[in-house]
Amino acid sequence: GLSVVELTFAYGTNDYFARLVVLEKLRDATLPDGVTPTLGPLSTPIGELYRYSLEGSDDPMQLREVEDWIVEPRFLQVPGVTDVTPFGGLIKQYQIEIDPTALGKYNLSISQIAQSVGANNGNAGGALLDNKQQSMVIRGVGLIQSAADIENIVVNESKGVPVFVRDIGHVRIGAAQQTGIFGINGKSGGVEGIVLMRRGENPTEVLAGIKEAADDLNQNRLPKGIRIVPIYDRADLVHNTLHTVTHTLLEGLVIVVAVLFLFLGSVRAALLTAITIPLSLLFAFVCMHFTGIPANLLSLGALDFGIIVDGTLVMVEHIVHAISEREKHPRKARTGEPESIIRTIQDAALEVEGPIFFSLMIIICAYIPLFTLERVERRLFTPMAFTVCYALLGSMLLALTLIPVLATYLFRSGSKAWTNPVLTWIQKGYEVVLRFAVRRPAIVVTISALIVVGAFGLATRLGSEFLPQLDEGVIWVRANFPSGISLDKSAELASRIRTIVRQSPEVKLASSQTGRNDSGTDPYGPNRNEIFVPLTPYDTWAHGKTKGDLVEELSKRLHEQIPGAAFSFTQPIIDNVTEAVTGSAADLAVILSGPDLARLRMMAGHILAVVKTVPGAADSAIEQESDQAQLRLAINRQTVARYGINVRDVEDVIEMAIGGRTVSTMFEGERRFDITVRYVPEARTDINAIGNILVPTREGGRVPLSE
Numbered sequence: 001g002l003s004v005v006e007l008t009f010a011y012g013t014n015d016y017f018a019r020l021v022v023l024e025k026l027r028d029a030t031l032p033d034g035v036t037p038t039l040g041p042l043s044t045p046i047g048e049l050y051r052y053s054l055e056g057s058d059d060p061m062q063l064r065e066v067e068d069w070i071v072e073p074r075f076l077q078v079p080g081v082t083d084v085t086p087f088g089g090l091i092k093q094y095q096i097e098i099d100p101t102a103l104g105k106y107n108l109s110i111s112q113i114a115q116s117v118g119a120n121n122g123n124a125g126g127a128l129l130d131n132k133q134q135s136m137v138i139r140g141v142g143l144i145q146s147a148a149d150i151e152n153i154v155v156n157e158s159k160g161v162p163v164f165v166r167d168i169g170h171v172r173i174g175a176a177q178q179t180g181i182f183g184i185n186g187k188s189g190g191v192e193g194i195v196l197m198r199r200g201e202n203p204t205e206v207l208a209g210i211k212e213a214a215d216d217l218n219q220n221r222l223p224k225g226i227r228i229v230p231i232y233d234r235a236d237l238v239h240n241t242l243h244t245v246t247h248t249l250l251e252g253l254v255i256v257v258a259v260l261f262l263f264l265g266s267v268r269a270a271l272l273t274a275i276t277i278p279l280s281l282l283f284a285f286v287c288m289h290f291t292g293i294p295a296n297l298l299s300l301g302a303l304d305f306g307i308i309v310d311g312t313l314v315m316v317e318h319i320v321h322a323i324s325e326r327e328k329h330p331r332k333a334r335t336g337e338p339e340s341i342i343r344t345i346q347d348a349a350l351e352v353e354g355p356i357f358f359s360l361m362i363i364i365c366a367y368i369p370l371f372t373l374e375r376v377e378r379r380l381f382t383p384m385a386f387t388v389c390y391a392l393l394g395s396m397l398l399a400l401t402l403i404p405v406l407a408t409y410l411f412r413s414g415s416k417a418w419t420n421p422v423l424t425w426i427q428k429g430y431e432v433v434l435r436f437a438v439r440r441p442a443i444v445v446t447i448s449a450l451i452v453v454g455a456f457g458l459a460t461r462l463g464s465e466f467l468p469q470l471d472e473g474v475i476w477v478r479a480n481f482p483s484g485i486s487l488d489k490s491a492e493l494a495s496r497i498r499t500i501v502r503q504s505p506e507v508k509l510a511s512s513q514t515g516r517n518d519s520g521t522d523p524y525g526p527n528r529n530e531i532f533v534p535l536t537p538y539d540t541w542a543h544g545k546t547k548g549d550l551v552e553e554l555s556k557r558l559h560e561q562i563p564g565a566a567f568s569f570t571q572p573i574i575d576n577v578t579e580a581v582t583g584s585a586a587d588l589a590v591i592l593s594g595p596d597l598a599r600l601r602m603m604a605g606h607i608l609a610v611v612k613t614v615p616g617a618a619d620s621a622i623e624q625e626s627d628q629a630q631l632r633l634a635i636n637r638q639t640v641a642r643y644g645i646n647v648r649d650v651e652d653v654i655e656m657a658i659g660g661r662t663v664s665t666m667f668e669g670e671r672r673f674d675i676t677v678r679y680v681p682e683a684r685t686d687i688n689a690i691g692n693i694l695v696p697t698r699e700g701g702r703v704p705l706s707e
Contacts, residue, residue: 064089088182
């Protein structure tokens, strides 16, 4: 079984302190035998930086061994990588397949086989041997080295003749039972790796280390013919996001400079005002560096150059106006000499320093509510608030100090400006409107009040979104089949889904994850499929086609060709974030809680019927797993008591004979593989065969499980 428990700590709690507290609590917790709790990796929902597949071999067991013992250790050496999650492939095991007939022949139980294997695999230390001249470490070496060593383990003796493992079964190299199957494009059964970044690390630096490790593996470490092929690289998203932000900022800068030139009528005045933008951003970046705020879409996306240059614009315009007035009406200093240009600029700056300071401080104070947010909202919006406030603070300092100083150099010979006819026309129109407004204040106030009331009314009808929409350049499809479907059948359907998805020319490739990974971080059954669909560059798409059109096209095609499956379309990052925050990957989820799972599912069905009628609802489904088919072996306590058998004895037979149990470990250098014990397949193929499995009694007899 598998259970995943998620704990949410107060915002600002140190990660390592939180993990230490959890470990202390787990140490004191009373858990059933066989339950081993472990902590998940120190990552975040957006920590998946790199996905890759291993290609070049048709042996899934070899690929998985390479992944576990060559690829993962190298990636874990990269600074900032917290874990590598493998998916798919076959995990190598040394399997002892027992013949139940031979057990009866030698009067043995499967528990004795397990105990014998464990007792014959180990080393021992005998302290030191000191001969007065030299001391030597005494070691007893008894570790199993090969399958032949397992076969030669003695489990009993019959009339002085030893009974070996090879006498009651055979040893072979096999694979552990699969929990997940990976497929990419037209191939199923491969191996995928997902590299997770440690919380708080810089994605760009970590990705650079990951790529360096991948190149090292491909060139120097991987067996001949096997190579790492990237499936998803977060660097593409980071590059596209930074390109978008940079492009937007540059466009804004050009527009602001052009507008400043048109309205100020002076190239020098426009450039003096515009220089505030890069210097304010530099000031903001310095502050962000010292406060640990990264430069990303959330922190830089809300920068408004118009607000940044407000204070400088007022300062420069007033200085230009003062210089123009000085040229029209020259003033003399106390000495009788004409007033210097420096004095004129200084007086102009002092006249507006107060209004500039208070106006920018008012704008900064407007962001104070964002600093009071908590939890997820704080993580989303406070970086933007800090960045904007840093930029405004920098622009205010520049407007009050640097700009007047630079003005003394730029306008030392006076200010020559041209009159913008458009601005003149706007000023005349403004005068007419202003006279009308002053003469009829009641009408103006009434119209303003109606506009404000109307704005509040429209605000109540606006939609809301938990996160701003970010196009990740990929599509993440979840496909859920009816509960109880086998893993192989589910993987077969996943292969069909990949084929259907790849029929669209906008799709670069399609990979699928059926079931769950072996790390136990996802509690999914065989009926769960996740399909990762990277897209080609948008400039190669047909004219007018959007990502939304492609999603609608894929949804229609999948529902038509694979009936009975529930599909949902989203993106990897937003899928992980919403699932971590709300427990569900859906944009909107209705969560029911209570002790009766059957009644909860019935109520969920009624709610689902209502939700499907809501306009705009898409991909609606119930996430709870329905009851799965089981073969239950109910132990009759009176019967086992009559035979002198303990319940534990019966359960050992069920666990080892049918399911198989790991009884020891074999080391091959630094690699380790489980040694398992299980009945031969013929003895556990169907219900009748399982019912005929014999359980040994105290007196040496054997009783079928069916009794």
